[in-house]
Amino acid sequence: MSYFCRIFVFVVISQFFANLVLAKESLQVVTENWYPYNFQNEHGNIVGQSTDRVIQVLNRAEVDYSLALYPWTRAFNLATSSPNVLIYTILRTPDREALFHWICPLADKNIHQLYRLNSRNDIKLETEQDIKNYSVVVTRETFLHKLMLELGLSEEHNLHLTADDDINAALFLAGKVDILPAFESAINHVLDAEGLNRSFIRPVLTLSANHYPDYCMALSKSTPINLVEKVRQAHQRISS
Numbered sequence: 062m063s064y065f066c067r068i069f070v071f072v073v074i075s076q077f078f079a080n081l082v083l084a085k086e087s088l089q090v091v092t093e094n095w096y097p098y099n100f101q102n103e104h105g106n107i108v109g110q111s112t113d114r115v116i117q118v119l120n121r122a123e124v125d126y127s128l129a130l131y132p133w134t135r136a137f138n139l140a141t142s143s144p145n146v147l148i149y150t151i152l153r154t155p156d157r158e159a160l161f162h163w164i165c166p167l168a169d170k171n172i173h174q175l176y177r178l179n180s181r182n183d184i185k186l187e188t189e190q191d192i193k194n195y196s197v198v199v200t201r202e203t204f205l206h207k208l209m210l211e212l213g214l215s216e217e218h219n220l221h222l223t224a225d226d227d228i229n230a231a232l233f234l235a236g237k238v239d240i241l242p243a244f245e246s247a248i249n250h251v252l253d254a255e256g257l258n259r260s261f262i263r264p265v266l267t268l269s270a271n272h273y274p275d276y277c278m279a280l281s282k283s284t285p286i287n288l289v290e291k292v293r294q295a296h297q298r299i300s301s
Contacts, residue, residue, distance in 0.1 A: 091136040122295035149278035161279035195239035
């Protein structure tokens with residue numbers, strides 16, 4: 062093989078491995094519809110408080126990424142089964158601890174209030190122990206799903222599970238369930254979009270802040286550690 066042929070082969074191989082390295086620097090970013098942290102606006106763009114911070118961190122880290130919004134179960138399954146996946150906004154609960162590389166905090170904590178229709182004067186909640194006496198709707202496999210089970214609700218009896226928060230709100234506003242756990246800003250956003258007066262619903266109880274862990278972003282466990290550290294360091298620089 063001539064000298065120039067050897068040089069050509071060397072350049073091609075070097076470029077091939079360089080491209081492999083660059084490919085490892087790319088992340089698939091997934092999230093769900095969860096106002097005000099991550100949601101799709103009227104133009105079809107994925108926006109929100111957490112979305113802004115994730116994009117800021119990845120740009121600082123100089124990491125390429127794609128961004129997609131899915132039902133929570135699909136997003137979570139992707140993040141637990143594939144490498145190079147970043148999921149947000151995710152609560153750092155003990156049962157999830159070993160599944161991810163965690164980068165926290167991502168966003169300030171909001172605490173859910175429990176709402177009833179204003180017309181439902183029969184619904185009385187004085188403590189969290191009273192919740193199990195009513196029907197509640199939450200998104201499947203979320204923090205709230207597991208919390209409601211811990212508070213005594215049953216999927217066979219009074220805990221209704223759906224794919225996302227939009228379905229939850231629709232069922233609640235139609236009177237199909239008694240109680241909707243929601244952030245004040247999120248349910249007001251829905252009421253405004255539906256042209257409903259905010260007096261149409263009433264908060265009856267606020268969940269205890271003691272239930273709530275950090276709101277985070279997390280990378281799939283099989284993501285290369287050098288990429289994890291690159292994102293973590295960018296987050297630290299922005300947060301400091």
